[in-house]
Amino acid sequence: MLEHVYLIPLIPLFASLVILLGFKEDPHSPAPYLGLAAMGWCLLQAVSIFWGVAGGRIVLPYEASINWFPLATEVAGKAFSYQMPIGVLIDGPAAVMLVVVTLVSFLVQLYSLGYMHGDSRFRRYYAFLSFFTASMLGLVVSNNLLVTFMCWELVGVSSYLLIGFWFEKPGPAYASKKAFMTTKLGDCGLYLALLFIFTKVGSFQIDQVREFATRGYFGMGAATAIGFGLLCGCAGKSAQWPLFIWLPDAMEGPTPVSALIHAATMVAAGIYLIAKTYFIFLAAPIAMEAVAWIGLITAFLAASMALVSYDIKRVLAFSTVSQLGFMMCALGAGGYTAGLFHLTTHAFFKGLLFLGAGSVIHAVHTNDMRSMGGLSKKMPITFLTMLAATLAISGVWPFAGYFSKDMILESVYHHSPVMFYLLTAAALMTAFYMFRLISMTFLGPDRDHEKHHHAHESPLVMTVPLMVLGLLSVVAGAALAHDGFVERLLSFPMPQTPGPEFPRALGLGVSALVLCSLALSWFLYGRGDFSIAEAVKKRFSAVFNVLEGRYYFDQLFLGLVAVADGAAKLAFWIDARVIDQTFVDGWGLLMRVFSELSALFDGLFIDRTVDGFGGLSSDLGTGLRALVADGQVQEYLLYAAIAVSLATIFILSR
């Protein structure tokens, strides 16, 4: 199986092309089943590889590649032709991610059979889903950073297509553009970092770059620059502060797509890339520390924003941002295993939460939690599975999230106790807002009788994925953590750093606090009486306003965009619009001063060209005024003459 691992990204890619080109748009077309079959095959293959790894029959890492094209390269004064090998590199994280991505994608596609039933672009939806997953799988298996980057970009393009899937509405169209441009902004840094790596190493292959880095050839400065570039890209893709603004809007897409984006494909890419290029960060302690702090800030800010939102999907979106911050923080604090472990468990319960939210929305046709309530009896499967996911994400023993979150807190404590306390606060907020979501949605009395009356449990095709993910949310953590399996699978050799050991009592204390937080949340929201919560909100309305305004980061970015907009307008104006008289006069004066100073200019150049052209164009201009609008040609020529003069000054003044 392992030697055919390259098929895993290629099969869904092929499937998406076949669906897009080979099928007609038709509610009964077999296109979805093709997508499902392709993903099912990939899932089988991924599971068999994972099983082999778990059983010790497969020894990792496995690498195979073919040459793509020769590239003339010059590294440290030595010229050679780089053959650009592209291929697969399967190590522990890749083996785990393959299972996660294929499984979540398979379940999402199954779920979509019910959720998207009757949509007029069913076929296109499945083609995009397959393409999205294929790009992500390509990113996971690639052994070449350039190909990783290409897949990374394709993930961005396909997320654009899927978030904006219902493009008739203004919300999705705007959200998809925002997501694409924000992540693209981050990609600037990533692209430059990769080019820089190539210039230093002369190779894009991950293992060669790793070799280069672990021997310390990069040097602190270069490694730091590269690290920050990579961080920039990953912060964009994984929605980290300050580039997290796109993810809460991205929920405008169909809910199963949100599940896929938030659980397995898009946002996981950033964390995964940091893990793949971990050796760079180990060589650059400053960049590593930045990763930790950015993760911490994100985890804290996003969790606080989730506290006050009433939109069920928005709460989950903030929650994803926050959880990604946990992973980022863990990676930055040296918790390689912890970060990737949480990525895995989070994929299960966050996928489940989004699919569950989709099931609720499907039933009551609203996103607003204030119109829900009391749905637990109407939708028992959705309720129970979402409850399991909530306990998992809150980190209650023995659910999956407990193990990974515990591991994160442990490694962060080892790195810096201050970070630990802040992160613990974020974890407590997580428990609070998640149970708030459950309480408002499922518990208490029904607040909208009509919606409640029409609500019903979703069909089996939607609840089966919920049950599968529910089961995994319960057992995955314990199963992977059993006997130190996860440490063997997701490990990275790194130097031991001195730091305080994590006291077991502290862990128990955190667990107790989480339970308290859950209880408080139930007390405030679970009894159908929000009066205390409202009173609190009134008392601290300033804080609530800031939180509901998402700390005004969107406004900040809109301001930045406005500045860029202004710059572009300025360029436009300078380039083509009416000339500013003072500017020209000023230039004329300056030119005269220069020509006084320099006999060369005076005689040879300025007078003849500028004056000559002034005369010529005014003569021609009178005759051609009918043809030439606004006399712009003269302006153009003047600009060009100024530029020529500037260049001349530049040349001669050296």
Add this chain to the structure above:
Amino acid sequence: MSNLHLLSPELALGGMALGLMVADLFVAAKHGRLLYHLGWLVSILALVMVGYTISNSAAGQGVGSLWAVDPMSQFFKMLILLTTVLCLLMGLEYKDLPPAHAGTFVCLLLFSAVGMMLLVSSVDLLLTFVALELISLTSFILAGFERRNHKSNEGSVKYFLFGAFSSAIMAYGISLFYGATGTTRLVGVGHDGGPMFLLGLLMILLGFCFKASIAPMHFWVPDAYEGAPTPVTAFLSLAPKIATLGAMVRLFTVLLPASAFNLTTLFVVLAAATMTVGNFTAFFQNNVKRLLAYSSIAQAGYILIGIASGNTIGTEGVLLYSFVYVAMNIGAFAVAQSVASRSDGAGAYDLEAFNGLARRSFGLALAMAFFLLSLSGIPPLAGFIGKFYIFSAAVQSGHMGLAVIAVINSVVSVYYYMRVVYHMFFKPAADETPLAVGPFLYGGLAIAMAGILAFGVYPEPLVASVQASAQYLP
């Protein structure tokens, strides 16, 4: 003159262009299309002749008194001829060209191509100047070929005035160059690097910048491109630009390397300014033709990075990007033309005219999306490979700042290219009748599309031919 045979493709093409002009007298206006067909067939014949000189390097290549025929020049000649063929195919489907002057049109286009072929082979400033003038004079007329169209005339006049200005600068530069070195020949120049020599070089460079639409000599571009008949716009945005950049590669990386006179900074500034001006100004364009005009300024800026870098990968990048640029830009213009040039006269180049193109003609919209994505450098299209080469060249030559500007620019460009895509796919169309697209336009589109897809996924053949072509003779 025993080496005149080296120029046989150019001579043949020029001769046949004259023949077409004469034939125009004998072909009735209603059969004008025949001359277009003859025109592209003739270009293909010249293409074959150039191909022959590549495969038979002993007989077909060499150095003449004014020209050098080597793999480098032949690569650019093939590109120029390819562009000519594709533009003539576009011209076949363009409704607004006066049929009565088909022979003149084709003849001028072919003469322009001859000028460019001479330009990329030239190793003497005399030939360079004459070739540039040949390109310019034919281009002025071609840009104003729609004589009934006010904009076409306006663009042409602006183009002409600006052209006269830059010709004067260039001629002045050549005379300074001659004064400093005592020769117009560019091979084995005994230069002193003094102020007069540098000033001459600078002015020659600015003359080139005019043709390649490099800032600060780019002001004529939007007006001329918007006004010109679309096949001519496509031609002007590609062939002269590529030919000039080809000549610049020869002059400023091999014969008189920019780094030898500390001129690299100047090239870096020019490249950065060109990209930035092109991209930021394209931001607000609501006319697709103008948008593509500004985008083509930016693209010239990217290519110039390869020359500014001055290393092997930079030179290869110039060749590779030029090739890719031909495919994607001509594709974009071809789609724009088929949206706008309709026999009922209802088409327009406004962004609004592209609304709902996906519903009207899905194939066209998809092709346009691919061309635009390729222009903005999204993988796995060929534009990505091209940009990768260019950006790598900048980083490898140590111009980190230039690379940063270039990468940021490419992100900016995504925004306005995506605007067109957004209108095509996400806006409802005013009328949903499918567009009628002629077979020749489809043929051209198919070639361009195959190019950007195939070389994006499997660039090996293109890279191999580029590496083989990055060789000079003298």
